[in-house]
Each structure stands twice: as structure tokens, then as C-alpha cells.
Amino acid sequence: MLLVGTRKGAFIYRSDAARKKWRVEGPHFLGNVVNHLVLDPRDGRTLLLAAKTGHLGPTVFRSLDGGRNWTEAKQPPAFRKAKDGEEGRSVQSVFWLSPANASEPDAWYAGTAPAGMFRSKDGGATWEEVAGFNDGLYPNIMDKVGEVPDGSLLHSILVDPRDARHLYIGISTGGSFESNDRGETWHALNKSVEATFLPEKNPEYGHDPHLMALHPLKPDRVYQQNHCGIYRLDRPAVEWQRIGLNMPKEVGDIGFPVVLHPRDPDCIWVFPMDGTEVWPRTSPEGKPAAYRTRDGGKSWQRQDRGLPSEQAWWTVKRQAFCADACEPVGLHFGTTSGEIWSSTDAGENWSQIAAHLPHIYSVTAAPDS
Amino acid sequence: MRVVLPSPLFSYTGGQQELDGAGESVAQLLDFLESRYPGMRHRIIDEQDRIRRHIRFFVNGDGVAHLDHRLQTDDEVIIVAALSGG
Numbered sequence: 001m002l003l004v005g006t007r008k009g010a011f012i013y014r015s016d017a018a019r020k021k022w023r024v025e026g027p028h029f030l031g032n033v034v035n036h037l038v039l040d041p042r043d044g045r046t047l048l049l050a051a052k053t054g055h056l057g058p059t060v061f062r063s064l065d066g067g068r069n070w071t072e073a074k075q076p077p078a079f080r081k082a083k084d085g086e087e088g089r090s091v092q093s094v095f096w097l098s099p100a101n102a103s104e105p106d107a108w109y110a111g112t113a114p115a116g117m118f119r120s121k122d123g124g125a126t127w128e129e130v131a132g133f134n135d136g137l138y139p140n141i142m143d144k145v146g147e148v149p150d151g152s153l154l155h156s157i158l159v160d161p162r163d164a165r166h167l168y169i170g171i172s173t174g175g176s177f178e179s180n181d182r183g184e185t186w187h188a189l190n191k192s193v194e195a196t197f198l199p200e201k202n203p204e205y206g207h208d209p210h211l212m213a214l215h216p217l218k219p220d221r222v223y224q225q226n227h228c229g230i231y232r233l234d235r236p237a238v239e240w241q242r243i244g245l246n247m248p249k250e251v252g253d254i255g256f257p258v259v260l261h262p263r264d265p266d267c268i269w270v271f272p273m274d275g276t277e278v279w280p281r282t283s284p285e286g287k288p289a290a291y292r293t294r295d296g297g298k299s300w301q302r303q304d305r306g307l308p309s310e311q312a313w314w315t316v317k318r319q320a321f322c323a324d325a326c327e328p329v330g331l332h333f334g335t336t337s338g339e340i341w342s343s344t345d346a347g348e349n350w351s352q353i354a355a356h357l358p359h360i361y362s363v364t365a366a367p368d369s
Numbered sequence: 370m371r372v373v374l375p376s377p378l379f380s381y382t383g384g385q386q387e388l389d390g391a392g393e394s395v396a397q398l399l400d401f402l403e404s405r406y407p408g409m410r411h412r413i414i415d416e417q418d419r420i421r422r423h424i425r426f427f428v429n430g431d432g433v434a435h436l437d438h439r440l441q442t443d444d445e446v447i448i449v450a451a452l453s454g455g
Contacts, residue, residue: 055377055423055450056412072408078416088417 001368002332003047004340005034005319008358010049012067014368019330019344022353028067036319038097039366040123042105048124050094050110058093060110062124075126077110077118079134089134091116096319097124098157101164111154114147115171117183132184133169141174144198144206148173155318156212160219168222170209176224177205191239194228210256211318218265221296225258225270225318232297243297247272251284251291251302257321261329261346266296269303269323269331269347273315282313290321290331290347306350307341314339319362334360370442372398375450378413381406390446395426396436398446413448425449 002013002022009027032051040046047067052058059076063069082088096111106123109130117133120126129135133154142152153172160166165182168189176193177186188205195207208227215221220235230244230253244253254275261267269290274280283289289304314337321333331343338357343350372390374382382388388405392398396418403410413424418436420426426433427447428440440446 053377055375055421057415057421059408059412074407076408076411078411080416082417090415090417090419 001039001366002322002340003037003039003362003364003366004334004357004360005037005049005362006334006338006358006360007033010034010037010051010067011354011357013340013354019324019326019342022342024354025067028070029061033093034361035093035095036097036362036364038099038364040099040108041366042099042102044367046123048097048108050097052093058091058112060094060097060124060127071125073120073125073127077112077116077127079116080129089114089116092151095153096155096157098159101159101161103164109157109159109167111157111169113151113153115152115154115174117154117157117169119183130183132179132181132186136184137177137186138174141171141205144200144203145173156209158212158214158222160214161216162219168212168214170212170224172210172227173206173208175205175207176209176212189233189238192242193224193226193231193240194242196228211258213258213260213268215260215265217263221265223258223260223268225255227254227275229253230255230258230270230297241297243293244270246293246298247291247300248302251289252276255316256318257316257333259321259323259331262323262325263329264294267292267294268297269321271316271321271333280313281315283315286311286313288312288314288316288335290333292347303343303347304350305348306343313337317361319364320360322363322365324365325367330365332363332365334363336360370398370440371445372402373445373447375448377450378406378409378448381409381412392440394436394440395428395433395438395446398440399436423451425451 004011009030011026013022015022036050047063049061060073061070079089091112098109100107108120110118117130118127156170158168167179175190178189190207210225212224222233224231231240232243233240247253255272259269274284291300314335316333324330340354342353370390391401
């Protein structure tokens with residue numbers, strides 16, 4: 001099953017066992033901007049959906065029956081009311097949803113724009129601020145670039161499967177950070193990550209991670225697709241390696257998504273985009289392709305069989321590329337032009353399974369219930 | 370008090386556009402609406418009690434920018450999902 005969030009609503013695609021035939025359910029919430037739609041892997045049935053409309057403020061909806069019925073959060077993510085003389089912040093959109101550790105059923109994290117972190121203990125019905133981020137880390141890191149025009153984004157809330165208190169997050173723009181106490185305190189984790197858009201060389205923070213991913217089978221392995229390249233970090237080391245330097249020079253290593261192989265921590269996929277000069281944010285030269293490494297980033301292979309060979313000027317947003325858990329692993333991505341492409345052989349061959357959708361923001365794979 | 374709602378809020382009222390409201394201020398009217406239609410207030414008023422960017426309030430035809438604006442029982446309050454251009 002693919003859970004698809006778009007600029008104009010959500011769609012659920014269900015396939016046959018071979019992943020060849022797909023049927024669509026939806027649109028759900030037609031006209032809503034749906035940034036993220038996620039199934040809770042802990043119960044296999046709860047769906048959370050982050051939505052807003054052009055006019056109305058942001059909220060979260062929850063379904064307990066695979067998307068047939070939805071209930072709005074009683075208390076959506078919202079910053080605390082400002083004290084007198086203080087400029088209060090307002091959540092403009094809920095951008096990211098992450099289930100918490102398996103030991104904490106019904107606990108979720110949400111990341112917002114402008115960057116804010118929220119936690120729910122009741123399956124998404126009510127949300128509370130993570131004060132250690134909203135009042136602690138956030139105001140202390142905005143000195144580098146200030147708040148960006150469309151609002152900074154808190155994304156990639158990664159929860160260590162071994163320890164519910166151990167979190168990583170990415171802030172665009174702000175950098176990568178780690179907490180060992182469930183978000184009460186944070187420290188920067190950006191060493192050797194480039195930030196060519198900042199005047200300062202080797203800043204402690206202020207970087208622009210586009211997406212981070214932690215491998216559940218090797219939780220000390222973290223990958224990052226950054227505004228300035230593709231990186232890998234093997235804890236307890238704190239220095240990132242720019243594995244994107246091994247990508248073909250003419251393609252570069254700029255993009256949004258990074259996708260993990262579910263069973264091989266050395267295998268990931270990225271989807272490069274044009275990050276030159278004015279940042280077209282299209283496929284390089286209009287020729288889209290995924291790139292795969294099977295050796296942790298030492299070498300990369302282009303995978304474009306079945307994709308348009310020219311004049312395809314779309315790209316893939318950070319939440320819009322995913323792997324399923326099947327064998328062989330399936331890959332699925334949604335484009336900024338409203339197409340969904342799928343591979344049932346780990347990216348060797350691609351076929352289009354949907355077109356004419358709105359701009360796609362997120363695609364997540366989940367077992368069908 | 371006659372209250373007219375914009376279509377983006379119909380999911381809260383079951384499609385009802387007009388209703389009888391109550392309250393001595395816009396803030397109290399919003400409390401009244403929230404008690405009847407849970408969740409509605411947050412969609413049009415942010416957590417700092419600011420009217421959201423694309424929402425407008427008109428009382429007897431005049432634009433109102435603050436929630437402490439006083440209301441009378443025979444007022445007409447129109448909530449508009451303002452045009453965003455284009």
C-alpha cells in the first residue's frame with residue numbers, strides 16, 4: 001500500500017501481491033495540502049495525516065480503519081501563547097510525522113514549519129510542545145540565518161529503535177541535532193557538513209539537511225541528503241563523510257530524498273536534482289534517475305530504465321521516495337508533476353503507476369491490512 | 370446574532386452556512402462556535418489569538434481586526450475565507 005500526500009489531498013494506492021496492479025482510494029481531503037501521511041507500524045492500522053488548506057490553519061487527522069473514517073486532533077500542534085512583550089510563534093503547517101519508539105505505543109512526534117517539535121502520547125489526538133526544542137534549541141540557533149521566508153522546517157525526526165530517549169532531527173535551515181533525553185537538550189551534529197550558503201566556514205550549525213535516515217538494523221548508521229551533498233555518519237563518530245563526492249560529477253549530489261534498503265544498511269538510493277546556479281530543482285538535464293549505492297556510498301549506479309530519457313523536468317521531494325519491505329525490495333516515488341513511479345526489482349526497472357495527480361509531497365509504503 | 374460561515378468551515382457544521390451565534394465579543398463568539406463545533410477555532414485563529422492570514426471578520430459590513438471587538442445580539446457577523454489572489 002502506498003500512502004500519498006499531495007498539494008490537493010491524499011490518495012491511497014493498494015496493489016496485488018505482485019505489485020503490478022494498483023487501485024486508488026481517494027482523494028481524501030480534496031483541496032487540502034497534505035504534507036505527510038504515515039501508518040503506525042506498531043499497530044498496523046492507525047494513520048496520521050498532516051493537513052491544512054489555503055485558508056484554514058494546520059491540523060492533524062487520524063484514522064483507525066485504513067482511511068475510511070477520520071477524526072481531527074482535539075489539540076493540534078500549536079506553540080504556547082506568548083507572554084506579554086514576547087513575539088509568539090504560530091504553526092503554519094505540520095510538515096513531518098514520526099511514530100515514537102516501539103516501547104511507547106501511541107506516542108508520536110510532529111515537526112512543523114516554522115520549525116517546532118511536538119509530541120503526542122495518545123495516538124495523535126492531542127499534541128504538546130517539546131519545550132527543549134521550541135524554547136531551548138530553536139531560539140538559540142536562529143542567529144545564523146534567521147527565520148527563512150516560508151518558515152524553517154523540522155523534519156527527519158529519527159528515533160533510535162534501541163533507546164526511546166535517543167533522537168536525531170534535521171532542520172532546514174538549521175542543521176542536524178541529537179538528543180539523548182527525549183528532546184529536553186540537544187547538541188549539534190554537523191561536523192564536516194558543508195554550508196556554502198553561510199559566510200562562516202565550518203559553522204557549528206546553520207546547515208541545511210534535506211532529509212536524514214537512520215537504519216533500523218544498524219542504528220548507528222545515519223545518512224543525510226543535504227543541500228550541500230550526500231553524507232554518511234557512523235556513530236560514535238561525529239564527523240560526516242561526504243559520500244556524494246563519489247557521484248558522477250555531471251550529476252552532482254544535490255537532491256531531497258534518501259531511501260534505505262530495508263535489509264541492507266550499506267544500500268541506499270537518492271534522486272539527484274539540479275542544484276546549479278539558480279537552483280532549478282529539476283532532474284539534471286531533464287533526465288530523471290535514481291542512484292543506488294550498495295557499499296555505503298563508495299560507488300553509485302544510475303537506475304533509469306523505464307523513466308523518461310529526456311525532457312522530464314520534475315523532481316522528487318524529500319518525503320516522496322520510499323522502499324517497501326518486499327523481496328525483492330520495491331521502490332516508489334512521487335513527482336512534483338503528479339506522477340507515481342514504481343520498481344519491483346530494487347530500481348532496475350521503473351514503471352509509472354499513476355499520473356495527473358497534484359504536486360506530490362509524500363509517498364510512504366506500508367503493508368496492506 | 371446571525372453568523373455566516375465560509376465554505377471551508379462547512380465540514381465542521383455539516384454544511385450549515387448560517388447559524389445563531391452568541392457572545393459579547395468576537396472572542397466570546399469564537400468560544401461559542403468552538404463549543405458547538407470543536408476544532409473550528411484553531412483553523413481560523415492561531416495560537417497567539419491572531420486571525421489567520423486568509424480569514425476576515427465583518428460585523429454589520431465593517432471589517433474587524435481584533436477579537437475584543439464588542440458585539441450586540443442583533444449584529445450580523447460574516448466570516449470570510451479571503452481571496453488569495455488569482
